[in-house]
Amino acid sequence: MKKKINFKISQTTRLEILKYFVSALLVMAIGSVIILSQGNSPLEALKAMIAGSVGSPSAIGTTIRWATPSIITGIAAVVAFKSGIWNCGIEGQMYFGAFAAAIAGSAITLPRFLHIPVCLIIGGLAGMAFAFIPAILKLKLNVNELICTLMLNYAANLFTEYLVFKYMGFDASELADAIATPDMSQTARLSVIIPKTSATTAFFIAIGIAVIIYLLYRYTVKGYELKQVGENLRFSKYGGINYKRTFIMIFLLSGFISGVCGGTEMTGAFGKFRPAFATNLGWDGVMIASIAKNNPLAVILISIIWGMLKAGSFQMERTTSTNRLVVMVLQSVFVLLVAIDYEALFKHFKEKSQIRRLRIQKEEV
Amino acid sequence: MEDIILEVKHICKYFGNLTANDDVSLRIRQGTVHSIIGENGAGKSTLMNIISGIYKPNSGEIYVKGNHVVFRNPNDATKCGIGMVHQEFMLFPELTVLENLMMGFETKKFGGFLNKKQAARDIQDIAEKYGFSIPLDKKVSELPVSLLQQVEIVKILYKGAEIIILDEPTSVLTPQGIEGLFQAIRYLTKQGKTVILITHKLKEVMEISDYITVLKNGVVTGNLKPEETDEHGLANLMVGRQVLFNTKKQEKEIAARDIQDIAEKYGFSIPLDKKVSELPVSLLQQVEIVKILYKGAEIIILDEPTSVLTPQGIEGLFQAIRYLTKQGKTVILITHKLKEVMEISDYITVLKNGVVTGNLKPEETDEHGLANLMVGRQVLFNTKKQEKEIAEPILEVKDLTALGSDGIEKVKHVSLSVRKGEILGIAGVAGSGQGELIEAIFGLRNPENGTIIYKGEDITMASPRKKREKKIGYVPQDRISTGCNVHADLIENCIMGYHVAHKFKTPWLINKEEASAFTHSVVENYQVKVQDIHNKIGELSGGNIQKTIVGREFSQNNDLLIIEDPTRGIDVGAIEFIWQKIIDVAQKGVSVLLVSHELGEVMELSDRILVMYNGEIAADLENTPELDEKTIGLYMLGGKS
Incomplete structure (x- = not known):
């Protein structure tokens, strides 16, 4: 809050920025070593990455296309993590949201200005309903939500596939490519903002969600309560926050946002639901939230970088022989580097050296 | 004919403290069946694993056809013509027999592609030569166990083995299967191959072996031929009498x-x-x-x-x-x-x-x-107490029972009442149940039994939120983990509870001005030393944190304040300040339930003192000047009851 008002960058913020900068440099160095070890040129790879992410209008379109789901899943993760709830089921909630939105997009006839919001809301509600399972299990039976949501991802993935089969009346003889829900009607599709790419107005919806969540935390009593529950649960109970209702609400909100992400994927890039369409989108959200330190506005920035990396990596794989998975490795390394609490590490070693010095002094005495 | 094909000399192998093989020497003659027998754990398998290159001996030498060899890995042993069929089959169930046989010994064409046809021909030749018939195209998982064993044997024959080690081969077979295996073994030796058989079944040993070596506790206890002994003799060599280890x-x-x-x-x-x-x-x-x-x-x-x-x-x-x-x-x-x-x-x-x-x-x-x-207390300072009116009870606790976190009853049928404007002190040695009593009253711990009446209303099971709405404040003992959120700034810490009990102008929006104003009033009225109310509360000293918490609870127009150890671990100036504040609010008609582990504090502030001992109220005393700490001390320590 203070930073915004005074435009003063405090010591800790400066250190934080330095940390990100150093981490980024380290990641590039590690990346170069990996690419070199595979007998490729890091410089070529970097060139291809840049060309593929911002080098042309279509490249920018691809970047936006991939930044969009990253923002929404990132926000879904922020909502959960900020309140100390380990919702790792974003991907599963997204599948349900996507399936429901795809059905709503093809089965209902509505004018355009209604059809898209209806699809998104139905998607959100489906994601929310799926998130209700771990929420109620945690509250009633104290089931660890991390494991529960993690496992439910598999259930969601396979169950939505089953639903597609049921809904479409497919049998096992169907070709893999044909397994999908019917095409959504044009009234349910978002407009493309950069021609010949999959960049749609979903990007603005994503930014809108991020801003709303930012405002929720900054200005509302509910946001204040959500934050306090995450930071000190005992304090919150003592202060009169109904933490049980808050837990449920966090789960439902996180699930709703995940479901909306499924909805924007359907109304935006995909246009129909295919089983297992979104490999790792949910996990991207988890990673982005941890890099952004649960700040909704930082999520937008990190997600755009994420989108650039993704778009660039496709180009890199096309034009050089470097494998796209290198980028995923580097993304994970970056998360690791940022997650390290250097201050604590520094303190730890300082204490150790002090103890050693004291011991030496004692021996001398 | 009977040349010595394999000789091991003075093999020793240790696993930590355990001696698996101790100076084992052995001679195996070509074209014979040589049985190695011994109890479980006698070191048979270890010895065979050494011979087949899986383990390295700690000392000792191995000679194959008179040449000294050192096996670095099983492949070295394979190259010397030693192959082993393990007790557990080493086959991939989802691959075909042919693929399993080729594994690690692939016939290739054009420098990289498997030549399955050539391999199949070669294997078929070998199988026929030694009288095996195995279906090459079937998956291993589809075959019966006896055939799997044949597959294993053919596998090592295909790799060119001259010495075939069979580790407990009969344990998985039916009697018919065993008979078939023995036929195969006889056929193999007739063709000049050497078979080393590891087993502990004496009958089979007597039936099939040409030579027998007996191992016991890692030591060779016998080298003989079947005709020189009988099953009893073998058993004696195997088991002996000595019990070396305690199991x-x-x-x-x-x-x-x-x-x-x-x-x-x-x-x-x-x-x-x-x-x-x-x-x-x-x-x-x-x-x-x-x-x-x-x-x-x-x-x-x-x-x-x-x-x-x-x-x-x-x-x-x-x-x-x-x-x-x-x-x-x-x-x-x-x-x-x-x-x-x-x-x-x-x-x-x-x-x-x-x-x-x-x-x-x-x-x-x-x-x-x-x-x-x-x-024995030392009197720090005399707080100014004035006459005041003490009216009707505001809080009545009846027969309250609560469990501690360990499930043991910590509060036992406690009844008490706090009157309006009264400071009721609860003294007691730490762990006498005061903490649990307070948590039960405030709603952080569910009472097992009893009722809590506040302003004539039953609030026994009400949540802390409801209690705050009804104007009950609480200064907890643990200021860091319960009383504040060290990661949040002063404003966020001060409006906790306020946002429930007091509510902002628009109930769902945090009114920044209102929040800042309230925080400022706490900081000023309670002399919290802080430069900026946007600073994190965790950066303040303990005394300032405590003043903030006291200020927050005292400034919300509460009618009942529950205060627990308000001055623990803070400096003298802050203690005096907080004491005076407590007396001041009581003066204004607020009821105070004060729990402290400092007897001096309770005696200084309270109008009435309850002493808790072992979860029960041991004494209910008016705080008159005649009351001395020795009397209370006795109650606190259970010396008087």
Whole structure:
């Protein structure tokens, strides 16, 4: 809050920025070593990455296309993590949201200005309903939500596939490519903002969600309560926050946002639901939230970088022989580097050296 | 014909302390069946693993056809013509027989592609030569066990083995299968191959072997031919008589005997076979004591041993302690119960605030004297108390019972009432149930039993939120983990509770001005030393954090304040300040329930004092000038009841 008002960058913020900068440099160095070890040129790879992410209008379109789901899943993760709830089921909630939105997009006839919001809301509600399972299990039976949501991802993935089969009346003889829900009607599709790419107005919806969540935390009593529950649960109970209702609400909100992400994927890039369409989108959200330190506005920035990396990596794989998975490795390394609490590490070693010095002094005495 | 094809000399192999093979020497002749027999764990498999290159011996040499060889890995052994069929088959169930046979020994064409046809031809030739018939195209998972064994044998033959080691081959076979295997073995030896058979079945050994080597505990105890001996002779060589090791079970029995001896010696009787969770608390304590006795303790320290015991249990414990000291053991007893101290001690040391305040014998003092040494207070300052009107009760607690976090009853049928404008102090030694009582009253802990009436309304099961809405404030004992959120700034910390009880202008929006104004009023009225209310509260000193918390609870127009240890660990100036604030709010008609582990604090502030001992109210005293701390101290320590 203070930073915004005074435009003063405090010591800790400066250190934080330095940390990100150093981490980024380290990641590039590690990346170069990996690419070199595979007998490729890091410089070529970097060139291809840049060309593929911002080098042309279509490249920018691809970047936006991939930044969009990253923002929404990132926000879904922020909502959960900020309140100390380990919702790792974003991907599963997204599948349900996507399936429901795809059905709503093809089965209902509505004018355009209604059809898209209806699809998104139905998607959100489906994601929310799926998130209700771990929420109620945690509250009633104290089931660890991390494991529960993690496992439910598999259930969601396979169950939505089953639903597609049921809904479409497919049998096992169907070709893999044909397994999908019917095409959504044009009234349910978002407009493309950069021609010949999959960049749609979903990007603005994503930014809108991020801003709303930012405002929720900054200005509302509910946001204040959500934050306090995450930071000190005992304090919150003592202060009169109904933490049980808050837990449920966090789960439902996180699930709703995940479901909306499924909805924007359907109304935006995909246009129909295919089983297992979104490999790792949910996990991207988890990673982005941890890099952004649960700040909704930082999520937008990190997600755009994420989108650039993704778009660039496709180009890199096309034009050089470097494998796209290198980028995923580097993304994970970056998360690791940022997650390290250097201050604590520094303190730890300082204490150790002090103890050693004291011991030496004692021996001398 | 019978040339020596394989010879091992003086093989030793150790696994940690265990000697698996001790100076084992062996000669295997070509074209014979040589059985290695021994009990489980005699070192047969270890020896074979050494011969087939899986283990390296610690010392000793291996000669194949007279040449000294050193195997770095199983492939080296394979190259020397040694192949092993393991007890557990080493096959991939989802691959076909042919693919399994080629594994690690692929026939290739064009430098990289598998030549399955060529391989199949070669394998078929080998199989026919040795009388096996195996279906090459089937998946391994579809074949019966006896065929799998054939596959394994063909596999090593295909790799060019001259010496075939079979590790317990008959254990998985039916009698018919065994007969078939033996035929195959005979056929193999007739063709000049050598078979080493590892088994512990004597009948089979006698039937098939040309030579027999017996291993026992890693040592060769016999080298003979079947015609020189019979099954009894072999059994004798295998099992012998000597028992070298205590098995784990025996060790356990010995330990049980030792423990039983100790327990009897000191007059305990504990059931060794029961699960600890099934035992009553008094027995658990005995278990703990026997545990340290078993470890050879001479000095036994007991930390508040009687707090969990019934009177009978205490008597039993004391008997045990007396017995222990009679046997020459030394017992250090930590306790705050004076009666027990006087009863059991030979010497007493009194500690107060980390300082020794007395070293005496029980006969030199009495409970009063001890209490004085223990809780004797120094008067810090006299707070100004004025006459005030104390009216009708605002909070009434009836027959309240609550459990501690460990499930033990910590609050036992407590009844109390706080009147309007009154400061009711609760004194007691830490852990007497005050914490649980307060948490139950505020709603952080569910009472087991009893009712809480506030302003004529039953709020027994109401949540902290409801209680805050009804204008009950609470200053918790643990200011860091309960009283504040160290990661949040001062504003966020100050509006906690305010946002529930007081509500902002628009109830769902945090009004920044209102929040800042309230925070400023807390900071100013309670002299919190902070530069900026946007600073994190965790950066402040303990005293300033405490002032913030007190200020927050006191500034919300609460009618009842529950205050727990308000001045713990803060400096004298802050103590005086907070004391004065407590007296001031009471003056204005706010009721205060004050719990403190500092007797001086309770006596200084309270109008009335309750003493808690062991979860119960031990005394209800008017705080008159005649009341002295010795009397309260006695109640606190259970010396008077």
